[in-house]
Structure formats: structure tokens, C-alpha cells
Amino acid sequence: MTGIKRWLAGFFIVVGYNSLTLFGATLVTFAAGAIVLLLILGAVGVAKSAYLGILTFLVFPVVFVAGLLIIPLGVLWQRSHGGLSIKDGLAGPYPVLDFNKRHVRSVVEAIAVLTFVNILIISVVAYEGVHYTESVPFCGQVCHEVMEPEFAAYSDSPHSRVACVKCHIGPGASWFVKSKLSGVRQVFAVLFDTYARPIDTPVKNLRPSTDTCEQCHQPDKFTGDRLRVIPKYMEDDENTKVFNLLLMHIGGGHGEGKGIHSWHIAPGRKTEYLATDEDRQVIPYVRVTEADGRVLSFVSQDSELTEDEIANAELRQMDCIDCHNRPTHIYEMPGPAIDKRMDQGLIDPSLPGIKMAGREALERAGAEDGDIGMIAEIIRAHFKEDFPEILEKRAKDVDQAIATLEAIYRRNVFPDMKLTWGSYINNLGHEVFDGCFRCHDDGHATKSGEVIRQDCDLCHAMLAWEEEDPAVLADLGIE
Template sequence: MAFWGRKNKETEPESRENRKKTGPIRRLWQKFRAIDWKNPVNRWKLLFVSLIGCIVLFGGGYGVIAFTNSPSFCSSCHEMQPEYSSYTASAHNQISCVQCHIKPGAVNMITHKMKSVKELYYHATGVPKQIVQTEEEAVSNQNCLQCHSKNRLVTASGDLKVNHKGHIEQGIPCITCHAGVVHAKMASRGINTEDVRGEWTKESAEKLMEEKYLRPNMGTCIDCHDKVNNGEKPWKDPAYSVPPNPEEVEKKLEETKTAANGEEKAEAKTEAASEVNTTETLASANDEKTQSIILQAIGKEKKDVKLSMECTTCHKQTEVPKSHKNLDWNNNHGTTAIKKLDTCMECHQDSKWVREIPKEDIISLLKMGNKKVKYTPNVTLAKEQARTNKFCSACHSDRPTSHGNSDQWLTAHANKAKTANQKAECFVCHDFEKPKADSTEAKAATDVYCQYCHRTGFKDDAKN
């Protein structure tokens, strides 16, 4: 007795020649057609086999999806080591990778799995030098709202006043502000490149996951608010919320270099010089813009804008230190800056006022760690900060009120520069000698230097 029952007696037996010519699939099909489907036993057998087939098919498919959804699967590829290590050291290490990186829904899951086949191709043929989240695969608000409520008016720390619901309803992606919550903005910092992937372990990740990169960057808020005040909606461009792809940037640089060869060399050289001038102009304009925002923040510059840039607009608990409220604080804070420069930088460092994130060296970061180095009073360091820090230069670029009229100040400023401390304050804005063109020292706020007038020298050493 065959599994499917007896053959129909009327069916002609196959000859040896026909059996040789017929393939295995066709023979199987012929046997299937020969089954007596009027027999209820055969129909039950078909139902049983179909049920087992579905269990194997769907169960196996679910097993494959479940396995590829696990963080351990992501860590199986060496190029994902930085991402996996930072994930294990983050506050999100209790949820799976796909809960953030795949939109909710079975259709989105299947679609993502089909698109991810290309990742296997890259893994086998050539891993990218740096893993960067693309615009198409950026974490969506749908993912975040699976766990987080949009009805929040203050941050978890209670300091920032942020209307999350209002931002989301405007279509602003969560990652515009919270890009570093899991991976500490490693792509923007340039510390997940091919040559340093081996440096990433669970222990090293704890050193590299600095708090300032996990939390929203104030410069991001400032940049976006400033653009809104100018009538823009920067978040409409998906590229605004994700870091630039380094390979595309490198490709553009190579194209620029190629254009500089051959007959176009002279022309390219002129263009390069023009680009340098343009870059300097843009940098100067950017500094001026940043300083304008800083002056708005501290209430020294008032503008009719949609979003106020003053600190108290967003910060709930921030208070101006009592020492800052002294009437003569603007002219006499130099000594305090030298003694407590580290405290000053908690609010006034440039990194808090700009959106751009500088590139970092992972080896240096691992050696130093994220421990704070104890500051010792340093006049030179304070002077450099006063010259380069945009917050300081916003005021230091203006002539101090203490200098009065030029003709009076020229004959009366000697009494203000007698002691070493007084001279140190002068050298914040002025150089002693004429600065050299190729000097690496921070540029002074003014081009007036001591020897410009005192060409015959001084009675004592003016530097001391």
C-alpha cells in the first residue's frame, strides 16, 4: 500500500524508456495527479502534510528573523564592533537594535530584511571604512514613541524646558537633538573608522561614551532656532539630522584633486586660492554670527525673533552667578577667569555654542579617559581662551569702556599696567611684539601691540 493509496488500475504502467526520459519533478507531479482525491483519507493526508510544511516554513522564517533581530547577530560582524560596544554601554542596552532601527510593523520588518541583503554583499566584498547612518535608514519618531511619551515639557533632569509634543508635531525628528543617546555620535567624532575598530571593547566604550555626546548638544538647539528665526525649517532636509557620509566627502575631494591636474592645474590653483579666501570669509562670518547669538543669550543684544535666544527661554534652573552681577564685572573678571577657568568653561566653552563636532583621536581618548583633570591657575591658558573662545571674543573684540577716549588713554594707561597681573590682563587683547605672519599663537583681539608705540623700550621688562 502506497502512502497515498493504490494506483488507479486504469493507469498504464510506465515503460523503461519513458522513465528514463521523465525528470524527477515531472515524475513527482505525475504521482500527485494520480492520487485519488475522492478518497477522504488522501485529503486528510494532504491537509496534514500542508500543515507540517507551513509550520516548518513559517517557523523557520520566524526563527531566522528572530535570530537576525538579536544584538548578538549584529555583533557577529567585526565592522559593527564599535556600534555594538557603545550599545552595551548605553542606557538603551535592554532593548534590541531593531526596536530603534526598523519602523514598527511586519511589512517594515520584511522590507528591511530584504534591503539588508546588500549588507551581506558588503561584508563579503568590502566593508565600508566607516559605518554611518544613512538618510533612508535614520531612526524615526515612530521608533522613539514606542517607549517615550511626547507629552513632556521638561527634560528628565528638570532643567530644560522643551515642548516635545510641539517639536514632534512640527515634524522635527527626535534624532536631530538626541543623535548621540546610544552611540555617542561616534561617526561625527570619527572614532569608528576601519583602523580603530579593534580598540572598541565594553571597557573602552565606557571611557568613550562621554556625557557631553550622549546628551543633546546646545549648539544644535541654537543652530535650529536661529534658522527658524530666519524663516527656515532645516529639519525638512533629512541630511540635517544625520552625519555626512565620509566616503562621499572623500569622493568629492578626490574629484577636486583630479580637476587640478593637467591643463586645469593653473585654473584650479586660482580656484583653490579663491576657496581659501572664501573659507576664511565664511569662518569669519560664522564667528560673527555665533557672537551675535551669544550676545542675545546674555541679554546684551535684543532682536525681534520668533524664538528668543536668551538662556532663560530654555533653561529652567540656570542662574547667573552672584559675582557676575557686580557693576564692574565686565572690567574686572580677568583675575577670576585665571583662578577658575575650568568653572568658567562649564558655561562658556565653544563646543556648547556650535553644532559642529570636532574629529577626535580614539587612542588619546582611551589614554586620558573622561576623567576631569584638576585645573591649576594658568595665565597663558586663560589668555588663549580669551582670544579663541567665541564667548570671550564677543566682548573682547570691542574697545573696553575703561579705555575712554584714545588721546586720554594714551597718556594715562601706564598706571593700569604696573603689576604683573595688570599686564597679564593687557596681554589678553594686546601682543607685546608685532605678531609674526606664520605664528601659531592665537590671534589677538586687536592689532595694536606695545612696541608699536614703545619702540625705544621700557624702563623695566614689560613682559613681567
């Protein structure tokens, strides 16, 4: 007999043992075939859906392993029922492996070859499976409804090509294990529908940013100033375009000179704070420890804390995420979102009153249970009432404005997750949320009277504030 034939015979000696072993072997064969097929389809790019990954790396592997476990169970069952009809060699309480007998050799060879194949399949599945559970489709799209808001905002952000795990897990084995354990908890939260809507923030146990953000951003490479040109449209009939021009004092992370990063992420300086609410918005106490050991304690004038409470408080050490808490899940507010689309030409600024009507439509549509249908209603009513000729002559522009407003809504409002305008706080800035002004309010003071300053030129120079034609822009040659 040729080798293959002998192995097959050996295989059937083992699996054809009884109906249980045969059942196990059928499961294994079926699952292995399905896994291999899906791996090939995935590799050539035919089947790319996030859900197929669940089949390839979760469902079929479970079937595969279950099958593998059932085979020896079948053998054991047979043994315990005494009736070992199989030819000599396997009949005693323990098998006598007499290699002089050909079928014994066949069985052992068959088991060796199949075990090798099984280990190969399991390794490939484990390797690819780990990659899969770290992929953006798995994190962002499998639990579609739950992660839809994060995925939508992420996809439209500067980090849309950075994998979720780079920020949420980072390198190293211990965080890998933590993430898989927390992943199992999350799967149960989804299965039993016990997750918070919207998902709670700040994210507890988020890994410190030194291990995540700083994989790519090297603080000592920050430097200088950055010009921010922020176009805005006023809420008048003409949608008058104005500019805010800010020169952001980014500063260098090496701590020299002045600036946001120079001060806040200077080497050796530690800034810690106490927040009395879940959202970390109310900050009665800030403590700075300088590299030379000098300590500055700032207490808010609104603080009702006793000396004892301050001394025993658990402080949070400030890192990138206390300012950049929305580096990628950046949700917009109606006003600035419309400004951006008008500037991009997606909403025609020559449509009278569209800025105000658009903002109102978005705000009202996003209230309570959310109703995207209100947007078209409100916009059409606005034109019908005040500018009826526009609806006739510029129907296409109106339609496009409505479609764009609806797209803004879909990117930022998720009624199923109870997420609407402003649900997630953004700490970078101070216009909509307190942000920097949680501390920089001129009201946090040390005993000797130093305060955390709010001077308008501390963080940025205001080159223009709601100016129609800022001279600076022309000087800089910016159109």
C-alpha cells in the first residue's frame, strides 16, 4: 500500500471507531475546510467583511477544536464500555504500540500527520486571529451600532489611518492581555445589552500617553507657533464671512522658551490635579512639581475642600489626553460644522440666511430622540417664508445644502447611542466647553498669590477676531 492509502486506513481506524469519533472528525474536517477557504478568500481580497472574520477566527475555530476534543472522547467512551473490538495493539487498558504490525504504524503515522496539519491550522488561525482582533474593522465595525459614532468621527480625523489599538492598547504583552480581557467583558456587555449609551468617558484605565501617542509624536520635536485661520459665517442674511486668526504658541516639548507644550510637557515637571466630577470638568486643586523639587499648590477660589481632603486626595497626573481628549473621535458642533462645509463650497454661502437656518435645523433635529427629517422641513420652511424665489430658481443648491446638513447630522448624531451635539466634551480650547479654562481662570491661586493665568496672549496671539478682511492675511499672502 502506498503511504497515503495506509494513512487513510489508519485515519479510519481511529475515526471510524464509533459514531462519536466519526462525528468529531466530520466537524474537524468541515471546520478546517471552511477556515482554509475563508483564509484564501480573505487573502485574495474577495471576502473582506468584518463579519466573515468572526466566522474565520471565532466560530469555525470553536467548531474545529470541539471536533478535536470529541474524537478522543469517542475513544474513551468506547473504552469505558469495554467493547474494544479494534484489532490488537489498541485493546488493553493502555495501547500496546507494536510497530511491527502494519496497521499500528498506520494509525500512529495518521495521528502524527493529522496532528501536524491541525497544529498548522491552529497556528495560522491564532496568528491571523490576533491580527484580526487588532484590526480597525474588528474594533470599529463588528459591533456596528455600539462603535458607529467613534468609527465615524475617527474616519474623518487626522488619525484615520492610525489603528485603534495604537492608542487604545499600545505595545507590550501586559496591555495586550489586559485588552483581550477587557474585550471579553465588552463582548458580554454587547451580548447582554448592558453597555452605557453613550459610552462613558473619560475612558478609565486609558493607557498613559507616553506609551501610546509618543510612539509617533516625539514631544521634544514640537516647536514654534502655528497659524490657525478659522473662517466663520455670521448668522445674517448675507452669511457674512469673517475670520478668527490665531497664532498658537505650540512651543517645544524640551521646556525651553514659552508656549503650551514648552510648559506643560517639559521634562521633569509634573502637573497633577483633583477633579471632583466624573467628567473631570470641576478642578478645585492643581499641584505642580518642578524638576528641582519645588512644589506649587493652586487652590480654586470656588473650592470647598478642606486642607485634609486636599492632602489625602488622589490626584491625576496630566498628560497629552487631558488636553487632547478628542484627538480622533472629534465630534463637531453645528455652527463650526456648517462653517467648514460652507468654506469647502458644499453649502453655497450665497443662499440667504443658510448659516442661521442650518444651525437651527441641526440643533432641533438633534434634540431628544433625533429626527433627521426635520432638517429638510426647517430649511424649506425658511426659504418658503423669507425667500420663496430661491426655492424655485435654486432648487439644486437648496437640495445640496440639505444633503450636506444631513451628512453633518449623520456624522455627529447617533440617536441609538443617545449621542448628540456636545455629548462628548472636548477639552482643547475654551469656547464651547471650559477646556483650558478649567484651570486657567485667574482664580486658582497659591498662598503667595500666583495664579493660573487667563491672559489672552498666553496660549495664542489673536491676530484677528471676527474680521471680514484681516490685513494680516493679505500681508501673509494667504488668500
